[in-house]
Amino acid sequence: MTTMNASSGPGMKVYVTVWLGMLGIAAAHVSGGTLLAALIVLSFLEAAIALRYFMHLKYEVPLLFWTLIPALLLAFLMMNQFWADSARMNTFRFP
Amino acid sequence: MTHLMEGDVSDSAMTASVLHESPMEPSPFLIPSKKLIMWLFIVADAATFGGLLFGYGFLRFGSPNWPKPFSFSPNIITGLVMTVILLTSSLTMLGGVAAAQEGRRAATMKWLGATALLGVLFAVLHLREWSAMIREGWSLTANPLGGTVLFGALFFSITGLHLLHVISGVIAIIVIAIGFQTKRLTAGHVETTGLYWHFVDLVWMFVFPLLYLLNVH
Numbered sequence: 001m002t003t004m005n006a007s008s009g010p011g012m013k014v015y016v017t018v019w020l021g022m023l024g025i026a027a028a029h030v031s032g033g034t035l036l037a038a039l040i041v042l043s044f045l046e047a048a049i050a051l052r053y054f055m056h057l058k059y060e061v062p063l064l065f066w067t068l069i070p071a072l073l074l075a076f077l078m079m080n081q082f083w084a085d086s087a088r089m090n091t092f093r094f095p
Numbered sequence: 096m097t098h099l100m101e102g103d104v105s106d107s108a109m110t111a112s113v114l115h116e117s118p119m120e121p122s123p124f125l126i127p128s129k130k131l132i133m134w135l136f137i138v139a140d141a142a143t144f145g146g147l148l149f150g151y152g153f154l155r156f157g158s159p160n161w162p163k164p165f166s167f168s169p170n171i172i173t174g175l176v177m178t179v180i181l182l183t184s185s186l187t188m189l190g191g192v193a194a195a196q197e198g199r200r201a202a203t204m205k206w207l208g209a210t211a212l213l214g215v216l217f218a219v220l221h222l223r224e225w226s227a228m229i230r231e232g233w234s235l236t237a238n239p240l241g242g243t244v245l246f247g248a249l250f251f252s253i254t255g256l257h258l259l260h261v262i263s264g265v266i267a268i269i270v271i272a273i274g275f276q277t278k279r280l281t282a283g284h285v286e287t288t289g290l291y292w293h294f295v296d297l298v299w300m301f302v303f304p305l306l307y308l309l310n311v312h
Contacts, residue, residue: 012190
C-alpha cells in the first residue's frame with residue numbers, strides 16, 4: 001500500500017545532541033575572530049546540520065535534496081562570481 | 096536513503112485509497128504537496144536572503160570607509176543570546192512536531208507555545224537593539240560615525256526582513272497550534288510550519304556572523 005506520510009524524525013535525544021552541537025558552532029563563530037572564510041564555513045556547516053536533522057532532509061527521499069539544494073548552491077555561486085561584474089555594465093559599450 | 100515508514104504521520108488527505116482512485120500519479124518526492132510547496136518557498140526565500148547578503152558583501156568590500164559600529168559588549172553578547180534563543184526555539188518546534196505526530200495535543204500546544212514565546216523574545220531583543228541604534232543616530236540613510244551610509248541601509252533591510260520572517264512565523268505557529276488543538280489542522284500542518292521555522296533559524300546563522308561579527312570594532 002502506498003502512502004505519502006510525513007517523514008518521522010530521529011527522536012528528541014538526537015535533536016538535543018544536534019542542538020548542543022549547533023550551540024557549539026555558534027560559540028565557535030564568536031570566538032573564531034573575523035576571518036570571513038572561517039565564518040562562512042561555520043555558517044554552511046550549521047546550515048547543513050539544520051537541513052539534515054532539523055528539517056529532516058536526511059529522512060526524505062534523496063530526489064528531494066538533489067532537486068532543491070544543488071540548484072540553490074549554483075544560484076549562490078553565480079551571484080558570487082558574476083554579480084560583481086554586473087556593476088561594470090554602465091561602462092560597457094554595447095554595439 | 097529512505098526512512099519513510101507507514102503510520103508516522105497520517106496526512107488524511109494523502110491516504111492510499113485516495114491515491115488509488117486519483118487520476119494523478121503520486122509525488123516523486125513522497126511528501127504531501129503542502130510540504131513540497133513549503134520546500135519550494137524556502138528555496139526561493141533562501142535565494143532572496145542570499146541575494147541580499149551577497150549584495151551586502153560586494154558593497155561592504157567595495158567601500159573603503161565602512162563603519163564598524165559593534166562592540167563585543169553589549170552587541171555581540173546580545174546577538175549570541177538571540178542565537179541561543181532561536182536555536183532553542185528550533186528544538187522546541189521539533190518537540191511540537193514529534194508530539195503532534197504522536198497525537199498528543201496538549202503536549203503539542205505546550206511545545207508550540209514555548210516556540211512562539213521564544214520567537215517573541217527574539218523579536219523583543221532585536222527591536223531593543225534597533226531602538227538603541229536609532230537613538231545613536233543610525234537609520235537607513237544616516238551614519239553617525241561618518242563614512243558610508245550603506246551600513247545602516249543594509250543592516251536594517253536585512254535584519255528587518257529576517258525580523259519580519261520571525262514575526263510571521265510566530266503568528267503562523269499560534270494559528271497552527273490553535274487549529275491543531277481544535278482538530279481543524281493535522282500534524283502535517285505542524286510539520287510544514289516547523290520547516291519554515293527552522294529555515295528562519297538557518298538564515299540567522301548567516302546574518303549574525305556576516306552583519307554582526309564582521310562589523311566589530
